[in-house]
Amino acid sequence: MITCDSPGLAPVDQALESLLNFVQPKPGSATIALADADGRVLAEDIHSSLNVPPADNSAMDGYAVRAADLAAGDTLKLAGKSMAGHPFIGQMKAGECIRIMTGAVMPDGADTVVMQENTEVAGEGLIRFPHPAEQGDNVRLCGEDIRSGQQILASGRRLRPADLGLLASIGIAQVSVKPRIKVALMATGDELVAPGQPLATGQIYQSNSFTVGTMLRRLGCEVVDFGIVEDSASALRAAFEQADSAADVVMTTGGVSVGEADYTKDVLESLGRIDFWRLAIKPGKPFACGHLPNSLFIGLPGNPVSAMVTMHQLATPMLRRLAGEQQVMAQRLTARAAEVLRKRPGRTDFQRGICSYDSDGQLQVRAAGNQSSAVLSSLSQANCYIVLEQQRGRVESGETVTVELFDGLLL
Numbered sequence: 001m002i003t004c005d006s007p008g009l010a011p012v013d014q015a016l017e018s019l020l021n022f023v024q025p026k027p028g029s030a031t032i033a034l035a036d037a038d039g040r041v042l043a044e045d046i047h048s049s050l051n052v053p054p055a056d057n058s059a060m061d062g063y064a065v066r067a068a069d070l071a072a073g074d075t076l077k078l079a080g081k082s083m084a085g086h087p088f089i090g091q092m093k094a095g096e097c098i099r100i101m102t103g104a105v106m107p108d109g110a111d112t113v114v115m116q117e118n119t120e121v122a123g124e125g126l127i128r129f130p131h132p133a134e135q136g137d138n139v140r141l142c143g144e145d146i147r148s149g150q151q152i153l154a155s156g157r158r159l160r161p162a163d164l165g166l167l168a169s170i171g172i173a174q175v176s177v178k179p180r181i182k183v184a185l186m187a188t189g190d191e192l193v194a195p196g197q198p199l200a201t202g203q204i205y206q207s208n209s210f211t212v213g214t215m216l217r218r219l220g221c222e223v224v225d226f227g228i229v230e231d232s233a234s235a236l237r238a239a240f241e242q243a244d245s246a247a248d249v250v251m252t253t254g255g256v257s258v259g260e261a262d263y264t265k266d267v268l269e270s271l272g273r274i275d276f277w278r279l280a281i282k283p284g285k286p287f288a289c290g291h292l293p294n295s296l297f298i299g300l301p302g303n304p305v306s307a308m309v310t311m312h313q314l315a316t317p318m319l320r321r322l323a324g325e326q327q328v329m330a331q332r333l334t335a336r337a338a339e340v341l342r343k344r345p346g347r348t349d350f351q352r353g354i355c356s357y358d359s360d361g362q363l364q365v366r367a368a369g370n371q372s373s374a375v376l377s378s379l380s381q382a383n384c385y386i387v388l389e390q391q392r393g394r395v396e397s398g399e400t401v402t403v404e405l406f407d408g409l410l411l
Contacts, residue, residue: 009280011390012313012348019289020317023296025324026248028179034167037159039220040177041325046153048170051143056106058082060138063119063127064098064110067135075128082107097127106139113138146170156326158220178324183216184243184295185209186226188236188255188264189302194228207376208253208307212300215311215409216251219319231255233263240271244292248322251315254302257286264288264299272297280390282347283373284310289318296322303373309350309385312409331405332387335363341386341395342371348390352382355403365403382406 029043058064069076081099082088088098092109100106100113112133122128146152152166153159159175167175192206193199206228216223224247229239236255243250255264256277265288268274274290281287283306288299298315300307320327335355343349352368365386369378385404388395395401 043176052146067112184247256299338366349388351386353386
C-alpha cells in the first residue's frame, strides 16, 4: 500500500491497482422498468427464455420456395401469402411458391426466399424464376440471433441503448440493477466565486462543479452539490460531516496540495484515514483518497484540467468498482506525432491532443494548445490524450506515441 508518507511519487498504474483494491461494490439492488434502465448497472446475469427469432423467417420481400424446385426459367404456382404477424397456414407443396414479406414466418415446406426483383409474373397465379437459388438464401433461421437458455448480458454491465433493445426482444420488461452511487461534490478555495456573481480582485470563477459534476452524472451518479466551501478547518469539518451522512462518496476539488491554506488533509486525518496523496501523473500530482466514517473520500486537485484528468483516470475506475460495474478498457491507439511534444521524465503525462488522419490515411496527433493545468480551453478543443510514459522525455516530430481517445465522459 502506498500512503501519503511514502517517499517520491507513486506510479499511476501501481496507484490505480491499489485504489481499485481499496473499493468494494455497494451492496443492494432494485427492480426497475426497462424504459428507465439506460445507463444503469445490471445486478444479475440475463438468460434468454426463448429463441430469437422464434421461427425461421424471411429476410426479404419476395417468394418462399423450395430450392430444389428451381432451375433457370422455372415457373411455380402461387399458393398464398405469408405476412409479418399473419403466417401462411398449411403446407406448401412441390411446384408451389408463397408470397412472403420481410419478417414473415417461413411456410412449412419452404427453405429459400427469392427476392421479388428476381422474379416475373408469368400469368394468373404463376410466378417465373429466371435464375436458380441457393438453399437457405434470404432466410433468417430460428435462434440465429439468440438461443433459448443463452446468457446475453452479464451482471455488472452498464446498459446501453442496444442492450435495452436486446432485453425487449426476449420479452423482458423489468431488470434488476445496482443502486446508484451518491456523490457529495464540493469545491474549496477562498478565491472561488460562483458563475453569475461579480468578481473581486484576486477571485476566479469556479468551474470544477460543472466539469466534474457533469462527468459524475454521465457516469450514472447522483450528485449532491455542496457548492463552494470556505477554506477553513471549521467549515471543511462541518461540510465533511454533513456530506458523510448524505452520500456514498465525498469528493472535493482543491485543498489536496500541501499549502498553508489547504486544510483538507488535516481535517480528513482527524475524521478518517488517507491512503494516497502524491502521484506521478501530469496534470494532477496531488490526489487524495481516504475514508470518512460512512463514506469514501476522493480529493481532486483544484486546477481545472488536473481535476478532470484525475477524475477520468483515477476516480472514475474507483466509482465504477463502487457501482459494481465491469471495468471499461480505455481505447488506446498508436499515432505519429505531428509536431514536437515537450516533456520531462518523471511523471506519466496526459497531454491534450487532437487526433486526425494525414493525407496517407495514417493516424497523427498534435497538441491541442497550452498544456498548463489551469488552461481549460485546450481540453475543450481536444479529442484525445497523448499518453507519454513516466520516463519518456521530449518527443520529436514523427515519433510514435500512444493516444487515448476521449470517451462519453469527456465528449
